[in-house]
Amino acid sequence: MTTKTNSTLTERQEQRRRRILQVSAHLANRGGFEAVHMREVAELSGVALGTLYRYFPSKVHLLVAIMQEQLQQMHERLRRRPPDAGDPAAAVAETLTRAFRGMQREPRLAEAMVRALTFADRSVSAEVDTVSRLTTAIVLDAMGLTGPPTAEQLSVVRVIEHTWHSTLIAWLSGRASIAQVTVDIETVCRLVTPSRPNP
Amino acid sequence: MTTKTNSTLTERQEQRRRRILQVSAHLANRGGFEAVHMREVAELSGVALGTLYRYFPSKVHLLVAIMQEQLQQMHERLRRRPPDAGDPAAAVAETLTRAFRGMQREPRLAEAMVRALTFADRSVSAEVDTVSRLTTAIVLDAMGLTGPPTAEQLSVVRVIEHTWHSTLIAWLSGRASIAQVTVDIETVCRLVTPSRPNP
DNA sequence: CCCCAGGTTGGAACACGTTTCAGATTCGGG
DNA sequence: CCCGAATCTGAAACGTGTTCCAACCTGGGG
Numbered sequence: 001m002t003t004k005t006n007s008t009l010t011e012r013q014e015q016r017r018r019r020i021l022q023v024s025a026h027l028a029n030r031g032g033f034e035a036v037h038m039r040e041v042a043e044l045s046g047v048a049l050g051t052l053y054r055y056f057p058s059k060v061h062l063l064v065a066i067m068q069e070q071l072q073q074m075h076e077r078l079r080r081r082p083p084d085a086g087d088p089a090a091a092v093a094e095t096l097t098r099a100f101r102g103m104q105r106e107p108r109l110a111e112a113m114v115r116a117l118t119f120a121d122r123s124v125s126a127e128v129d130t131v132s133r134l135t136t137a138i139v140l141d142a143m144g145l146t147g148p149p150t151a152e153q154l155s156v157v158r159v160i161e162h163t164w165h166s167t168l169i170a171w172l173s174g175r176a177s178i179a180q181v182t183v184d185i186e187t188v189c190r191l192v193t194p195s196r197p198n199p
Numbered sequence: 200m201t202t203k204t205n206s207t208l209t210e211r212q213e214q215r216r217r218r219i220l221q222v223s224a225h226l227a228n229r230g231g232f233e234a235v236h237m238r239e240v241a242e243l244s245g246v247a248l249g250t251l252y253r254y255f256p257s258k259v260h261l262l263v264a265i266m267q268e269q270l271q272q273m274h275e276r277l278r279r280r281p282p283d284a285g286d287p288a289a290a291v292a293e294t295l296t297r298a299f300r301g302m303q304r305e306p307r308l309a310e311a312m313v314r315a316l317t318f319a320d321r322s323v324s325a326e327v328d329t330v331s332r333l334t335t336a337i338v339l340d341a342m343g344l345t346g347p348p349t350a351e352q353l354s355v356v357r358v359i360e361h362t363w364h365s366t367l368i369a370w371l372s373g374r375a376s377i378a379q380v381t382v383d384i385e386t387v388c389r390l391v392t393p394s395r396p397n398p
Numbered sequence: 399c400c401c402c403a404g405g406t407t408g409g410a411a412c413a414c415g416t417t418t419c420a421g422a423t424t425c426g427g428g
Numbered sequence: 429c430c431c432g433a434a435t436c437t438g439a440a441a442c443g444t445g446t447t448c449c450a451a452c453c454t455g456g457g458g
Contacts, residue, residue: 010455013405034320038445048407050448059445118317118365121233122373129374155379155386162365162383163358166317170361174321175328180354184361187354191390209425212435237415247437249418258415 017055020045025066028112036063036112057123063116064127070113071134074099078138088143093189095142096164097182103168104178111172118165135161143192156191163188216254219244224265227311235262235311256322262315263326269312270333273298277337287342292388294341295363299380302367310371317364334360342391355390362387 023044027036038059042052056062083094103110120128139157140149149157167184170176176184222243226235237258241251255261282293302309319327338356339348348356366383369375375383 010405012454034444037443048409049446050408051406053446054405057446115318115320118368119314120372121314125372125374128372132374151382152386155382158366158375158379159362159383159387162362162369162387166361166365167357169317173319173324173327175324175331176357180357183350183354184358187351187390188358188361188387191386211424215436236413247439248416249438250436252416253435256416 016045016047016051020047020052020055020062021066021069024062025109028063028066029106029109032108033063033112033115035108038062060116060120060124061127063112064120064124064131066109067113067117067131068127068134071131071138074102075134075138075141078141083142087193089189089191089193091144092139092142092160092192093186095138096160096185096189100168100181100185107172110168114165114168114172118169132161135164153192159191160188215244215246215250219246219251219254219261220265220268223261224308227262227265228305228308231307232262232311232314234307237261259315259319259323260326262311263319263323263330265308266312266316266330267326267333270330270337273301274333274337274340277340282341286392288388288390288392290343291338291341291359291391292385294337295359295384295388296381299367299384303377306371309367313364313367313371317368331360334363351393352391358390359387 020041024036024041027040027044036059038052039049041062042049045052047055056065078095078098083091083098085091085094117128117131136154136157139160140153143153143157145153163184167176167181171178171181219240223235223240226239226243235258237251238248240261241248244251246254255264277294277297282290282297284290284293316327316330335353335356338359339352342352342356344352362383366375366380370377370380
């Protein structure tokens, strides 16, 4: 046996994958999480249902993969044009606020991705972890760290991420206003300023 | 017609409701969110499926109602025996850590409730709001506020709540350790200490 | 050129949340 | 005790995510 069980996808496979993601994002964009029907995704992607499930073992996997893509694009965008704020806290806040504005443009897509992310169970933990690492990288970038982050800083970033996801959920399900989201982001970002009075 | 369309439940109805919640909590406790099957809940509660849906319009409603109950109990418990920490931040942290220990005792039930809470869509927003208010009340209590909270304080409490839910999700789906959860709770609780150096 | 391992297809089937409905039961006022 | 309205029951049926499978296709090794 030669390299047949290769993790590299053939050209057609790569195209299939891309088409699936594209179609799914389109459906998510109109109608959100519940409007993404696996049968419809398969059909519009020109792929059998079984094949769809071979590429993405569940609807949640699929939507998390979309979020992964979006985050990668955003990461690049931010690298190209980083926030210009002065202190790290403001920079992180501006980064997240910018991301939030992006979501306001496509709220249903955002809802689909975030719902999938927080609804994901153990079987998706690897993919969710990837998303988490990407988000962490973005925030750390915004903080303009020099050298590896401390444990304290990692915890702070995690807290920021938690707040980010959860406040988005509240906003997307109509329980929080845009203003509230913005304020909460700024509030939590204050944590990055290491101004704790050590008694 | 006299007051028949009354929001007061009759005795039997109250019992039914209680029975349903009890059975659901039991099922959630073994197996978590996905192990709560509406048909089984109905059967074990001695109630027709249609009736179950009259009491709780969806599985998410049902599980959120359970969380509501648990929070009420916890609130009373905390009133009876408040945390003894010195400063507000430590008190909030201890309160949440105590709640976390409770969840470690019944992780699957916790998973069911928290998953339902974060997966809830607009149709459950009223109930989720109630849960949110309860949580807010608990945290504000722990802070030992004198007088009504400021907008700033409310935002802080919201951020704490966000972190609380989201870190729980991460723990329950195996992506965060107990230590991480604890550290993150303490980190976010530091926000309640208004020690920001105003430059 | 042939062959085979693995991928793809079409479609049926299953699981579970949710809806629906006609008939039986319960409730509270008269 | 009787009545009408609301509620409950039992069961079927629907929608959608997920699984399964037999037949077909593809791509690379011999």
